[in-house]
Amino acid sequence: MIVAPAWLxxxxxxxxxxxVPxxxxxxxxxxxxxxAVLMLFGDxxxxxxxxxxxxxSKGRVHAGQPAFPGGGVDPQDDGPIAAALREAEEETGLEPGxxxxxxxxxxxxxxxSDNRVTPVLAWWHTPCAVHAASPDEVETVERIPIAELVDPANRLRLRVRGTALSVAFRVRGLLVWGFTAMVLDGVLGAAGFEVPWDRSRIEDLPAEIVELAARG
Structure with missing residues (x-):
């Protein structure tokens, strides 16, 4: 019998x-x-x-941003879970089985983007090779260790639009911010993984990211 870890x-x-914030x-x-988005944890x-x-980076909405695999719930989907798994398969080549x-x-x-998003929590009990299966939508696919996400050296807050502050992670060459970072921050804390970090470390959102974000 396949069993996800107790913390999950x-x-x-x-x-x-x-x-909800x-x-x-x-x-x-x-x-x-x-x-729906798939929050897929693995070992x-x-x-x-x-x-x-x-x-x-060629997309119109959320261009160039790190994200969870996911997208809209289509009429043929049997709810958010089916949509999250379908989108993850289309975007990364993930095997839902x-x-x-x-x-x-x-x-x-x-x-x-005017989306009501349901995050789907899942355990990757039988990992498979993944890649940017839909190049028009996805540039890269990464498995990011939780240890890197909670490393204080990789955590910061971003000044967005001059005043607003958002949690962020800088890992594997990616700047994870916005919605994805907020959800990750909450989940890592609730799961007991978070360790103290310097919340006074504040940077401006890079100009090139501001330009991409403005497309939508």
């Missing part, structure tokens, strides 16, 4: 206990496109890791 199943069981609360009127060479993609879904986090709202 416990995280899934308590998903509803953590309040004000900036990510879905509109009460139900507007927004339904979407890598350096301990637990998570699958991330870097979106194509090697994945055990353990739960879902509360729906979050991504105002920039």
């Amino acid at each position: 199943t416990e995280l899934a069981s308590k998903a509803g206990d953590h309040p 004000a900036g990510l609360r879905p509109p009460p009127d139900g507007t927004g496109r339904r979407a 890598g060479l350096e301990g637990p890791d998570i699958l991330l993609i870097q979106r194509s 090697g994945v055990e879904v353990v739960g879902m986090l509360p729906e979050l709202y991504l105002g920039h």
